Amino acid sequence: DTAVSQTPKYLVTQMGNDKSIKCEQNLGHDTMYWYKQDSKKFLKIMFSYNNKELIINETVPNRFSPKSPDKAHLNLHINSLELGDSAVYFCASSPGLAGLNEQFFGPGTRLTVL
Amino acid sequence: AQTVTQSQPEMSVQEAETVTLSCTYDTSESDYYLFWYKQPPSRQMILVIRQEAYKQQNATENRFSVNFQKAAKSFSLKISDSQLGDAAMYFCAYTENSGYALNFGKGTSLLVTP
Numbered sequence: 389d390t391a392v393s394q395t396p397k398y399l400v401t402q403m404g405n406d407k408s409i410k411c412e413q414n415l416g417h418d419t420m421y422w423y424k425q426d427s428k429k430f431l432k433i434m435f436s437y438n439n440k441e442l443i444i445n446e447t448v449p450n451r452f453s454p455k456s457p458d459k460a461h462l463n464l465h466i467n468s469l470e471l472g473d474s475a476v477y478f479c480a481s482s483p484g485l486a487g488l489n490e491q492f493f494g495p496g497t498r499l500t501v502l
Numbered sequence: 503a504q505t506v507t508q509s510q511p512e513m514s515v516q517e518a519e520t521v522t523l524s525c526t527y528d529t530s531e532s533d534y535y536l537f538w539y540k541q542p543p544s545r546q547m548i549l550v551i552r553q554e555a556y557k558q559q560n561a562t563e564n565r566f567s568v569n570f571q572k573a574a575k576s577f578s579l580k581i582s583d584s585q586l587g588d589a590a591m592y593f594c595a596y597t598e599n600s601g602y603a604l605n606f607g608k609g610t611s612l613l614v615t616p
């Protein structure tokens with residue numbers, strides 16, 4: 389059984405489009421995250437949610453909007469896609485605080501904006 | 503803001519040999535957590551080892567061990583008896599005691615040669 393799953397794994401789209409990436413975890417965790425890994429492999433936190441409440445919004449453009457319909461899901465919607473949005477996006481989850489608990493990562497979604 | 507620095511973009515080691523990956527961090531906190539994550543070509547993020555700052559004893563996990571120097575803010579990873587499967591990007595990460603996200607270094611690419 390997949391612990392943290394993301395769909396799609398690959399996404400190729402044109403500039404200006406709107407797209408969504410879905411994330412689901414079946415671990416019963418309270419906390420979920422979105423990270424962005426750029427072309428140089430640098431990983432940076434975008435959002436953290438705890439019990440469906442936004443905890444961290446790390447200076448991400450307003451075009452990115454996370455949505456957590458329930459504790460098991462954290463989706464990422466991106467409006468008006470730009471070339472610079474091309475990256476790998478990782479969803480992760482943990483039982484609670486990032487230090488006390490291991491974060492489990494999804495397989496990543498490679499987004500390519502043309 | 504906390505920063506994590508990995509000064510070695512690439513390292514190489516022969517099979518069965520030992521290699522050490524460096525990591526330094528900057529924080530004003532006294533309680534925090536440090537991690538090493540492995541990212542193989544499959545791009546899955548895998549936790550290698552975790553260290554609590556309040557513990558003086560260095561963490562070990564089979565062939566992986568850390569040298570944690572709190573005063574020097576240094577957290578290096580030693581891989582003993584290197585195997586071909588150890589080839590990957592290795593990321594050092596930090597989070598404070600009450601943190602809800604990991605702050606990653608830029609990674610070290612480890613090549614293992616036969």
